[in-house]
Amino acid sequence: xxxxxxxxxxxxxxxxxxxxxxxxxxxxxxxxxxxxxxxxxxxxxxxxxxxxxxxxxxxxxxxxxxxxxxxxxxxxxxxxxxxxxxxxxxxxxxxxxxxxxxxxxxxxxxxxxxxxxxxxxxxxxxxxxxxxxxxxxxxxxxxxxxxxxxxxxxxxxxxxxxxxxxxxxxxxxxxxxxxxxxxxxxxxxxxxxxxxxxxxxxxxxxxxxxxxxxxxxxxxxxxxxxxxxxxxxxxxxxxxxxxxxxxxxxxxxxxxxxxxxxxxxxxxxxxxxxxxxxxxxxxxxxxxxxxxxxxxxxxxxxxxxxxxxxxxxxxxxxxxxxxxxxxxxxxxxxxxxxxxxxxx
Amino acid sequence: xxxxxxxxxxxxxxxxxxxxxxxxxxxxxxxxxxxxxxxxxxxxxxxxxxxxxxxxxxxxxxxxxxxxxxxxxxxxxxxxxxxxxxxxxxxxxxxxxxxxxxxxxxxxxxxxxxxxxxxxxxxxxxxxxxxxxxxxxxxxxxxxxxxxxxxxxxxxxxxxxxxxxxxxxxxxxxxxxxxxxxxxxxxxxxxxxxxxxxxxxxxxxxxxxxxxxxxxxxxxxxxxxxxxxxxxxxxxxxxxxxxxxxxxxxxxxxxxxxxxxxxxxxxxxxxxxxxxxxxxxxxxxxxxxxxxxxxxxxxxxxxxxxxxxxxxxxxxxxxxxxxxxxxxxxxxxxxxxxxxxxxx
Numbered sequence: 113x114x115x116x117x118x119x120x121x122x123x124x125x126x127x128x129x130x131x132x133x134x135x136x137x138x139x140x141x142x143x144x145x146x147x148x149x150x151x152x153x154x155x156x157x158x159x160x161x162x163x164x165x166x167x168x169x170x171x172x173x174x175x176x177x178x179x180x181x182x183x184x185x186x187x188x189x190x191x192x193x194x195x196x197x198x199x200x201x202x203x204x205x206x207x208x209x210x211x212x213x214x215x216x217x218x219x220x221x222x223x224x225x226x227x228x229x230x231x232x233x234x235x236x237x238x239x240x241x242x243x244x245x246x247x248x249x250x251x252x253x254x255x256x257x258x259x260x261x262x263x264x265x266x267x268x269x270x271x272x273x274x275x276x277x278x279x280x281x282x283x284x285x286x287x288x289x290x291x292x293x294x295x296x297x298x299x300x301x302x303x304x305x306x307x308x309x310x311x312x313x314x315x316x317x318x319x320x321x322x323x324x325x326x327x328x329x330x331x332x333x334x335x336x337x338x339x340x341x342x343x344x345x346x347x348x349x350x351x352x353x354x355x356x357x358x359x360x361x362x363x364x365x366x367x368x369x370x371x372x373x374x375x376x377x378x379x380x381x382x383x384x385x386x387x388x389x390x391x392x393x394x395x396x397x398x399x400x401x402x403x404x405x406x407x408x409x410x411x412x413x414x415x416x417x418x419x420x421x422x423x424x425x426x427x428x429x430x431x432x433x434x435x436x437x438x439x440x441x442x443x444x445x446x447x448x449x450x451x452x453x454x455x456x
Numbered sequence: 457x458x459x460x461x462x463x464x465x466x467x468x469x470x471x472x473x474x475x476x477x478x479x480x481x482x483x484x485x486x487x488x489x490x491x492x493x494x495x496x497x498x499x500x501x502x503x504x505x506x507x508x509x510x511x512x513x514x515x516x517x518x519x520x521x522x523x524x525x526x527x528x529x530x531x532x533x534x535x536x537x538x539x540x541x542x543x544x545x546x547x548x549x550x551x552x553x554x555x556x557x558x559x560x561x562x563x564x565x566x567x568x569x570x571x572x573x574x575x576x577x578x579x580x581x582x583x584x585x586x587x588x589x590x591x592x593x594x595x596x597x598x599x600x601x602x603x604x605x606x607x608x609x610x611x612x613x614x615x616x617x618x619x620x621x622x623x624x625x626x627x628x629x630x631x632x633x634x635x636x637x638x639x640x641x642x643x644x645x646x647x648x649x650x651x652x653x654x655x656x657x658x659x660x661x662x663x664x665x666x667x668x669x670x671x672x673x674x675x676x677x678x679x680x681x682x683x684x685x686x687x688x689x690x691x692x693x694x695x696x697x698x699x700x701x702x703x704x705x706x707x708x709x710x711x712x713x714x715x716x717x718x719x720x721x722x723x724x725x726x727x728x729x730x731x732x733x734x735x736x737x738x739x740x741x742x743x744x745x746x747x748x749x750x751x752x753x754x755x756x757x758x759x760x761x762x763x764x765x766x767x768x769x770x771x772x773x774x775x776x777x778x779x780x781x782x783x784x785x786x787x788x789x790x791x792x793x794x795x796x797x798x799x800x
Contacts, residue, residue: 365784369726380720382713440709 113214113231113242116281117191117414125233125401125410126349128281128321128417129192132239132338133228134247135266135275139255143267144204144220152204156219162253163208163217169249171210172217177202183432186423188216192230192281197221215246222267223275225250232414234345236278236338243276244334263330273330278341281310282348285320285398286355293317296348304328305344310390319390319417324348356402371399375408379450383436384443389420412449420445457558457575457586460625461535461762462755469745469754470693472625472665472761473536476583476682477572478591479610479619483599487611488548488564496548500563506597507552507561513593515554516561521546527776530767532560536574536625541565559590566611567619569594576758578689580622580682587620588678607674617674622685625654626692629664629742630699637661640692648672649688654734663734663761668692700746715743719752723794727780728787733764756793764789 116129137143138155147155156176163169177185177199185202188194188209193216198205201220208217218226227250229242257265264275271277287293297307306327309317324345326337360367374395378384384392397413399405418424420442426433429441460473481487482499491499500520507513521529521543529546532538532553537560542549545564552561562570571594573586601609608619615621631637641651650671653661668689670681704711718739722728728736741757743749762768764786770777773785 365727365780369728369787372724372726373721376720376722376724377717378720380716382716383709384713436709443713 113212113229113235113238114233115213116230116232117213117418118411119232126283126352127234127345128283128414129230129232130234130236130239131192131228131230131279131281132236132243133226133277133279134243135223135264135271135277136225136227136247136250136254137257137265137267138224139257141224141257144201144222144224145267147204147220149204152220155224156206158254159217159219159225159250160206160208162250165253166249169208169246172208172215173211174206174208176206183423183426187421187427190421190423191418193228194218195221195226198226215242217246223271234280234342236280236342240276240278240334240338270327271329274332274334274337276329276334276337277325278338279323279325280341280345281321281323282345282352283319283321283394283397283401284348284352285394286359287348287352288317288320289359290355292351292355293322296351300324300344300348301327303340303344305341318387320394321390321417356398360402368404371395371404375399375405375450378446380447381443383439384446385439386420386422386442389442389446390417393417408450416446416449419449457556457573457579457582458577459556459558460574460576461557461758463576470627470696471578471689472627472758473574473576474578474580474583475536475572475574475623475625476580476587477570477621477623478587479567479608479615479621480569480571480591480594480598481601481609481611482568483601485568485601488545488566488568489611491548491564493548496564499568500550502598503561503563503569503594504550504552506594509597510593513552513590516552516559517555518550518552520550527767527770531765531771534765534767535762537572538562539565539570542570559586561590567615578624578686580624580686584620584622584678584682614671615673618676618678618681620673620678620681621669622682623667623669624685624689625665625667626689626696627663627665627738627741627745628692628696629738630703631692631696632661632664633703634699636695636699637666640695644668644688644692645671647684647688649685662731664738665734665761700742704746712748715739715748719743719749719794722790724791725787727783728790729783730764730766730786733786733790734761737761752794760790760793763793 138158160174163172185199189196189199191213193209193213194207195218198207198218198221205220207219214229214231216228227243227246229239231239259265263273266272266275287296300307304327305324308323310319310321324341326341374392378392378396393413393416396405396408400408400410422438425438425441482502504518507516529543533540533543535557537553537557538551542551542562542565549564551563558573558575560572571587571590573583575583603609607617610616610619631640644651648671649668652667654663654665668685670685718736722736722740737757737760740749740752744752744754766782769782769785
């Protein structure tokens with residue numbers, strides 16, 4: 113697996129990353145919501161202990177939220193390696209992470225274990241195989257809550273069965289501009305697929321980036337879930353590409369204008385909000401995906417998606433700063449990165 | 457005198473051009489509004505005949521509006537060499553112009569003769585001297601309507617006396633952004649000075665460029681009118697510069713952001729309206745005037761002010777085109793000119 117931020121692979125340039133996560137719980141233990149701090153810590157010890165005892169998992173580093181700087185933790189959130197929910201329960205939660213930052217294992221999020229593998233581009237099979245491998249290793253050391261009829265037991269019934277959620281981050285600017293996402297959501301629901309914003313449930317689709325994921329976990333095999341999602345995804349991408357083509361044909365100059373202005377503003381602005389920069393990245397990305405812009409690559413755009421987020425900026429500055437200072441530093445980072453890229 | 461568009465002189469970088477015009481009428485002839493086409497043509501013949509008979513004025517070319525392409529005529533308007541009013545009366549009007557396009561003599565505008573000299577930067581004295589010289593030459597061949605008490609007689613009583621209007625085009629972005637123009641207008645009125653938009657009476661101040669001119673023509677000498685205008689202008693410029701300094705001190709990054717974004721959009725846009733480009737030129741100009749932007753010069757910005765106007769664009773394309781096509785060509789011209797400039 114490749115790190116989704118730095119290890120872009122060109123399988124499908126509208127898909128930024130593929131992610132599979134498995135929800136698992138320890139047998140005969142209350143779900144995290146019912147645990148006090150002490151028993152939460154027992155779970156953390158049990159799960160991290162299991163990893164330490166497995167050769168293949170010794171590279172995972174344990175990070176307890178309570179013991180770490182919130183800015184550092186926020187950076188992991190911005191890299192899509194942990195969830196907002198995990199951060200909110202900071203006095204009871206922890207996570208394990210590998211050096212490449214493709215594997216993360218959240219402890220005491222909604223379930224005792226949320227194992228996720230995230231990779232660049234479209235490679236759900238790769239992410240699933242990695243998850244499955246780690247899951248089997250863990251299962252050899254831990255007693256999972258499992259029921260013959262219901263499969264893996266989870267805190268929320270929507271995760272029962274495989275406990276698996278497969279998702280892709282996909283870039284859909286044309287469908288967004290033409291306000292077709294709501295009707296798309298309706299159609300996808302019929303296929304058991306849902307569509308969410310950049311940071312998952314309840315988040316905005318800043319940067320016209322969406323998460324497509326399966327809603328159904330029960331009664332389907334893992335392979336079926338993945339092939340179902342891939343099938344739907346491929347149709348969504350077709351729709352997005354068709355919309356772009358129509359737009360480029362009908363409104364060529366307005367289309368190019370949007371793309372180039374975005375690049376012009378990003379390479380020149382002195383102060384820029386997160387929301388605006390995400391929107392402009394989207395238009396530049398669309399230009400790159402369509403081979404209109406040739407001197408910027410998608411790898412850099414993936415990197416910018418993360419390094420321009422508030423916690424990553426604060427971390428690079430090395431201290432807590434005001435929102436305005438973040439916006440100034442963001443503009444500087446973008447100018448410098450896009451300039452270096454162009455001079456290559 | 458220097459052509460105001462191409463011959464920029466650096467006397468005061470907020471003043472784009474200086475203009476003096478004299479209103480004159482032929483004795484015992486009705487004012488233009490009372491003339492039919494035939495008698496209007498008599499005036500045209502008389503005035504242009506006088507010029508032909510004067511050695512120093514033989515370089516003036518006669519252009520009758522009825523006999524010329526409206527696009528060509530529109531280009532002269534956009535260069536501030538003729539007025540909208542002259543164009544509206546196209547079946548009765550004409551103008552004389554020199555090769556350098558610093559002198560223009562409108563015939564049958566509001567008065568029989570509207571002689572104007574326009575030069576780059578701040579040089580009202582130069583413009584006046586030139587006007588005065590030509591006026592004396594004409595007076596040796598033509599009988600002007602003149603009254604000992606009222607001075608030169610004009611169609612509108614506001615022009616009686618000297619018949620002179622002195623004006624400067626001055627760039628006031630900071631005062632505009634801070635909405636101080638209305639209160640400035642009030643103050644200026646007390647000094648007999650008025651402030652108008654880019655294309656004179658009733659026009660918008662697109663590009664944050666204003667015309668400051670004298671309102672009073674009677675009871676003051678030409679020298680007094682000029683020195684009064686220069687005095688007021690100098691205070692207006694001080695106010696503008698102070699406002700810029702305060703702004704740069706208080707909101708440095710927001711200020712620089714405005715300047716650099718303008719440059720970023722201008723060098724990248726694919727379709728741009730006249731109004732937007734004028735606004736962005738203003739911010740780039742402010743950046744150049746304040747030595748923030750160093751690789752663009754004011755000469756180029758003056759040139760862009762004119763060559764991006766609709767008629768000049770249509771003339772460069774060589775045919776009547778839609779507004780959208782004008783907006784596309786405008787963006788192209790701006791990209792190319794700003795690129796060439798930067799590579800110098």
